[in-house]
Amino acid sequence: MQRKWQISRRTLLRGIGASLALPQLEIMGASVESSGAPKRLVSIFQPNGVAPGAWDVDGVGTNFRFSPILKPLESLRDDIVVISGLNNQASGGHVTMTGSFLTGVSLSRQGKNAPSLDQQVAEKIGGDTKFPSLVLGTEAPRQGSAGGRAISLASTVSWSSATTRISPEISPRVAFDRMFKITSGPEAIRNAEIRKSVIDLVLEDAKTLRRKASNLDKHKIDDYLESVRSVERQMDRTIAPVEKSWTPPTSPAPGDIVRPEPGLPVDLNEHINLMMDLIVLALWTDNTRVATLMTAHGFSRQNFSFLDGVSGDHHGMSHHKNIPAKVKEYTKVSTWFVERLAYFLNRLKAIDEGNGSLLDNSIVLYGSGMKDGNGHKKNNLPILLAGNGQGSIKTGQHVKVASQPLANLHLTLAQKFGIEDESFNGVGKTHIAEIS
Secondary structure, three states: OOOOOOOOOOOEEEEOOEEEEOOOOHHHHHHHOOOOOOOEEEEEEOOOEOOHHHHOOEOOEOOOEOOOOOHHHHHHHHHEEEEEEEEOOOOOOHHHHHHOOOOOOOOOOOOOOOOOHHHHHHHHHHHHOOOOOEEEOOOOOOOOEEOOEEHHHHHOOOEOOOOOEOOOEOOHHHHHHHHHOOOOOHHHHHHHHHHHHHHHHHHHHHHHHHOOOOHHHHHHHHHHHHHHHHHHHHHHHHHOOOOOOOOOOOOOOHHHOOOOOOOOOOOHHHHHHHHHHHHHHHHHOOOOOEEEEEOOOOOOOOEOOOOOOOOOEHHHHHOOOOOHHHHHHHHHHHHHHHHHHHHHHHHHHOOEOOOOEOOOOEEEEEEOOOOEOOOOEOOOOOEEEEOOOOOOOOOOEEEEEEEEEOHHHHHHHHHHOOOOOOOEOOOEOOOOHHHO
C-alpha cells in the first residue's frame, strides 16, 4: 500500500518535449527495490579492417602487451578481452564481410543474409524496454555495386531476418527525439492511433506491390516495410506502454540530456561521440538493452585528413599494398577508432548501478568483419569484448583460440542472454569456453 507521502517509482521529471526517470529515492518507499540491473549488449562495428602487425597483441592470458592500435585501452586492461583466431566465413570483399559481422553468414548474390546477433538478443530481452534495440550510424547508404552486390548492403550489420536489414539512424537529433520526447497522455495516444491506422493502409498497399515486384525491388520494399513496422511497434508502445520490471537506480543529470543540433555534425569525432553518448543515455535510462553502432559505412571512403599525417580515404588506405606510408596512415585511423571506443567504455564505467557499473552489466563487442583490407583477408579478425556481462565474461586477458568461425562467438554471446539454440544461424556450433 502506498502512503500519502510516497510517490511512485515510475514518477518522471517532465520538461518541454522530454521526460526523465528519477533515481531511487526514499520518498518512493520500499517499492523501489529492484531485482538488479539487467544485462546489456552493445555491438560496435569498425569498417575496412586493420594493419595486422599494428593490431595483434603479444602474449596470451593475462600476460599480454597492448599493440599500437589497442594502446588507448591500456587503462581499461581489466575490462577487456582480446580474442584472436576467429574467421569470417563470408567470401568476397567489404560488402559481404560487413554483412557477416553479426550474422556469421555470407551474403548471397541475391542479398540474403540471416538474423543478426543484436536482433536475436533484442527479440529475447528487448520486450521490457521502450526500444527492443537501437541501431545508430554515421554514414548514409552508398549507391553502386561491388563484387556483384549492392554497396548499400554494407550500410548496416543489423538484420531482423534473412531479407530485412535495419538501416541505422545517423541523425543525433532524430535519435534523441525518438528516445526522450514525451509520448504519453491522451493527445499522444490519439496521434498514435491516427498514425497507426495510416500505417495499416500503407502496409497493405506495400504488400500488394511486393507481389508484383522484381527481386531487387522486393529487397527495397522489405527495407521500407521494416521501417514502417518499426514505427508501428512504437505506436503500439505509446498506446499500451510497456510495464517496466526494473527501474534504474540513478538517472542522468539535466546537463546530460542535451538535444543535439539539427543536421549531421561536420566533425566526425563529434558525430561518433554524440552517437556513443546517446547509446549511454539509452542504456542508462533503460530505454533499450541492446544497441548497435556503425562507426562508419562498411565500404567507407571517409576522408581522415583531419588526422596529422593522414591524407587519403579509409577504403583507399586499407588497400595499402604494404607501402609503409600507407600502412602508417591506416594504423592511425584504426587507433583513432579505438580511442573512440575507450571514450565510450569509460563513460559506461563511470555509471554506478548499485551492483556494479553500467560497463560491468554490459557486454560490448567491438571489431571489424575484415582483418586487413589489403587482399580482403578474413582470418584472425580484429575482435575484442569489453565489460564482464555480470561476471559471465573473463576479462583482463588475450584469448587465442584455434582457428574457427566468428559465429562461434555469436553463439557464445547469445547463450549469455538466455538464447539456448544449439547453433547460430547454422554456422556457429561451438561454445568458446576460454572467455567464460
